[in-house]
Amino acid sequence: MDKMKGIPTSSSQTKAGQRNVQVIQLLIHSFSARGSKKEFLDKVVDLIQQESGCNFVGIRVLNEAGYIPYHSYVGFSHEFWEAENQIQIFKEDCSCTRIVSGNLLPFDKPVINSAGSLCCNDILIFAESLSEDEQKKYRGACIQAGYRSLAIIPVYHQEEILGIIHMADLKPDQLNTTVIELVESIAPLVGEVLQRDKVEQSLKASKNNAAILEKIVGGISSLAYVVDLDTYELIHVSPALRELCAAKFGCKCYEIFGMSAPCCDCFHLRPSQGIERQVPWERYVSIHDRYYLAEQKTIQWPDGRSMHVAFVTDITQQRKAEQELLESNADLEKMVVDLQQLSATLEEEIMERQAAQEELSQKAEEIRRMAYYDMLTGLPNRTYLIECLEDEMVKARQGHAAGAVLFVDLDDIKIVNDTFGHTYGDALIVMAGNRIVQEAGQGALVGRIGGDEFMIILPGQNEQESIARIANKIIGVFCHDIHVLGIGFHMSASAGIARYPDDGDKAEEIFKNADNAMYAAKRDGKNCWRFYEAVMQAEAYNRIHLINNLRYSIERDEFSLHYQPLVSVVEGSIIGFEALLRWNSPAYGPISPAVFIPIAEQSGLIQMIGQWVLQEACRFIKQLSEQGWSHIHVAVNVSPHQLCADNFIQIVREVLDNAGVEPCQLELEITENALIESLEDSIDKLDELQAMGIRLSLDDFGTGYSSLTYLQRLPVNTLKIDKAFIDRILVGGAQKAIIGTIVEMAHVMGMKVVAEGVETFQQLDYLKQCHCDFIQGYLISRPIPETEAFAFIASQSPMRP
Template sequence: MNPGSCLVDDPGVANLQLLSHAEQQDILLLQQAILESVAQGHDPLDIINEVCRLEERLLPNAVGSVMLLDEDGKLNVYAAPSVPPEGVERLRLLCPGPNSGSCGNALYRGEPVFVSDTLTDPRWADLRDLAVDFNLLACWSMPIYGAGREIIGTFALSSFERRAPTEFHHKLLEIGASIIGIVLERRREADNLRLMAKVFENSNEGILVTDAQARIVSVNPAFVSMTGYSRDEALGQTPRLLASGIHDQVFYQHMWASLLEQGHWHGEIWNRRKNGEVFPEWLSLSAVHDHNGVLSHYVGLFFDLSERKAAEARAEYLIHHDPLTDLPNRLQAKNRLNEAIARRQDDGEGVALLYVDLDNFKTINDSLGQAMGDQLLKAAAQRMQTLLQSQEMLARHGADEFLLMVPHVREPRQLTELASLLLNAFAAPFDINGQQLHSTLSIGVALAPDDGDDYDALLQKAETAVRAAKEAGRNTFRFFTGQQGGQAAEQLLIRNGLHNALLRNEFILHYQPQLDLTTGRIVGAEALVRWLHPEQGMVPPGKFIPVAEESGLIVPIGEWVLHEACRQLAQWREEGLGDLVVAVNLSGVEFKRGYLVESVTHTLARTGLPATCLELELTESMLMHDVENVISTLQRLKALGVRLSIDDFGTGYSCLSYLTRFDVDTLKIDQSFVRQLHLGDQHAAIIRAVIQMAHSLDLATIAEGVEDAEVVAFLRAHACDQAQGYFFSKPLPAEDFARFVRQYRAVL
């Protein structure tokens, strides 16, 4: 078998219509990354480790692993780049069976196994301690097949949260297991090349044996099948019988020199069959000596590379093209644009990049279905292609976005005319399966060298410009301007940095003490996230929190904050620091995602922190959307024993009728009122009113932003329960906070 040929029938290419458009893109990008490594001939273990890492990125909070069967029928870890060594050791010599986890079951049953809860599923009975020790809460495993469809191992994704796989996850596992099987099979074939000199009549590869004068004395059936020459026709001939005429004399001289001097030669060669067809083959030649060391024979072993060449051509195509539209993909667009910029003569000509976005595509795709969306994308690509000149290149950037590279730009008017041409072309509807679909374009234009001198710079500027076009009402184009770029560039840097910050453990928590105003004791702390950038130093929360919320990254950041705050307080409790409560801020994005209660439950279970030691801070605006669902969520949190507070009270809706329905414990008086207390009676009256109202509802109050003794005295005089602020302490790193608590003496 030629394993490379499997790439033509890659399971990830089939049935993509079952997935969402975004999931299709993730699958295609995963294929592209893997196929690129395979096509470049990387080491098999490196490729398989990369497959694990790529799939881990598509399934956050999970790790990938590959286990292979040994000669005794037991499983051992072959690749698991994100699993600690102690975990790998615990899995050594795993016996397949009905209770030996997902991978043991996949081997035992000969089928994929999906376990959504390892702590209760009987199939994990023998590995329950492992699941608990390493917090493996779900595990999905797919058999890996060899060339003969025998199971040789498993590919698994193990999750740190309970979850069931979607069709997208099934496809990830199928693709991973299929590609890993191909890579392992290619490794096996490479090993066999060193053994082929000993293999003869029963080999599937063609073998010929010559005497010392290079006359053929024997051939095997595979030789006959591949070359078309019968045994009788080949005997007595020399290997020149198969010469294709493609290689020159120098090629054969080097081959014979290696064979005579080193005793062997191997490489790719083109030969000719009896019917005249020229075909590629991998040939391995060895010199055989008798017991006296005298040369007696030459052995040649070869296999047909035609299928592999076809697979490599397909792989190469997929690396550089979009399979839906057959347009160049972003990788080829990058290469071609950089080449065009490098060739640009210093004669005033420029190279432009147009970022073309199909307006309202998501609405069409969601309402009419993915199949109609795909047809629209293909039709849109074809319509744009008909308007372009030969040196201009249209590429698919992803989803509903295209890139248009235009070389030899002498003046901006060329780009204005081209953009207008594209916009006018999309005034006419598309006839897709008998339906008239209307879609316009938003176009952003960036020009080298004015806006940048490489692909990445121009892409960033063109993206900024297309956003400006969308903000202008869509169905228009905009050139990049420096004013657009300033804020966008900063946000882009922050967004890109946030992607890496979690992976690189760049986030830290500072803790600001909260004091009981009656006793003066420290009763808790507010956990405040800080970003310690390796180059920029401490990034202010006001800079990165809005970007994190806009991009959705606030969810994994919030989960990290919740876990780290609970873990730290649990540790402090073990160290005897006292009965403290840690307050964690929630964002509206986290609250709306719908699995907040599960996340809190899971975190408390993992860290061992009592629920009564955790306080979640919510804003008024967060609570006023979908009120009934909010009330249900708050009730479930309270049922856990978690404390709830409303942060920045008085700055949002402050709807008292709803406040009576929210099952909260504390109102936080916003620091804007506290800090302006000295400005007049109005702010004092607001604070008094909040305290009185809270107490009438049996709620506690805490004032934030306390910075001087006069404010403390005022708050005590009006029975405010707690306070925090720089008068007591600024937010402190964990180690400093612990030291502060141990050394603190009540000052009230």
């Protein structure tokens, strides 16, 4: 056994090996003196294949990246060659066991000799020893290629690895000591050739670099130098810089190359480990009234080295010219700055104006919407409708089709507002507007005038039948309940119709006439529509004149109170009076309360008139007390508008205090309808009035929304049966029974009963039978002036039987 343990040898093999080595060495020495590296290595692998008999021989050569790829090879299969080239072998991997297996355990085989060569005559024995590294699949592919014998011989030069020689064969036991020693003898010669080629390539690169430097530095008139970044040696200086250093600073070339020249410090050209590493850079230097620009850049040589190239340029004339230019252009620069500032100011002002204009446009649009559209429903408002109607009337006068206007008013919306609140009322108005829009049809313009009033313009609709159909549809939309927040409301509407241009020359006149027609519909019972007629205009004018006269009637002392007595049915004595308002107008003469009271309520004058009535009635009560008739009370009618007023309680209290009258001498008569409009609020106010000691009576009982449920809640002292029931007493039957039932019910609830409009003794007799408490009517007395009332009290006598 030789120094390669496990490989068999013999004396004959040794002699043959020595002879072959001598022949091969002579051939290699002879060949290495000439030819290229490629030719030499190809020859080597051929000789090794011939001498060893191995199928495969290859040489890997270290490249500049530190990787050892194949350079020359012979005899291997395509699969083996492809897998081997995928294995990246670096010079630090050249422990042969790491090359083959990555983690080889110490088996008896393979063998590594003292020279570092690896030999194995049965490669299958360490197929299982491959590590789980990232190149395992390539190593496995090499083994699967079928090679059984393997040898790897490193190629050194002065202990630096430059490559490896790789041998393999498909048969086992193909390798022996003679073959390995032969290849190990060739390896140093291969290393010498590779090192010589490396030196030649470096010299060639240096010559190329020198030529490049000469082109860059030697052929320019500027001051320049070159520094090797690896060694920080100054390796080249331009002729101009050498001349400058010799003339200005007295330094020689060797001093420059030794980096001791003063010029290097002056120009900050001395390479160091500091800022000069940060390239490219430039700086300006002033020396002896001269100005220089020092610039430094980095160049990359073909061999991978980096070098600094610095240029120093005399820019004295340039700097002087620049200074003169700066001085001569100072005013211009100031002007430019001023213009820039002015431009910036103008730009800012323009932007502010644009922003302001946009804001104005938005506000203008908002104002326009506020001016032309209803904020609650989003529908056009009166202003917009007037303008549109004016345009349509112009078209109609020019021969286009005429049209019509519908004025729609929702009935009893105030009851909803007072009972449930404006949230419900507003929601009803919005939903009612939506229904009207849906039914008005295409081409119609629907708008909200205000409150519960809507206006519909129907361009091109002037046929009475077609207009009537549309009006019926709009009135009909309220046949179905409108549900708001879980509550269903049964609504109705009244509508007035005016046609243009027949019913007016201007839009306002058309609107007014449609409004008059709507009021006519309300007078006819509501929930219907009426076309405008000329007589409606006269009625409207009369109504306006009445309102104007009503406004000043108190100042002109045109009002007076008449008093109708209330008498006890049992005793026949007078127990009180009902104050009834009369108006004697100088322009119209006596006007019926049935005419002017509704007008006063609709115009809002009822508040002023009602307060005057309270004051006059309390003055009369005061006079009764002064004459000894303090037991007689006076009843005053209160309208729904008065009762709904927030300050009604305060007004009553002040009137009583000012007149010096006891509250029990005043009785307030409230109609059923007045209570229904705002039931909860009305009950609260009635409770407060009763707590003050004021008498309360429910007037016209049976003609309104009579309900035992709310009647039980009302704090009233007296029920007044309407004259309509009294007139039917003589009819008999059910009519008489109703009166008896009302009286009995009132007594059960602790109330007194007054029968209104009693005119005959037959009526009186029946009322006595029913145990009615008090009567009022022409049987006792008509309403009489204040002076006659005092005389009536003084002269009263018991009623006839």
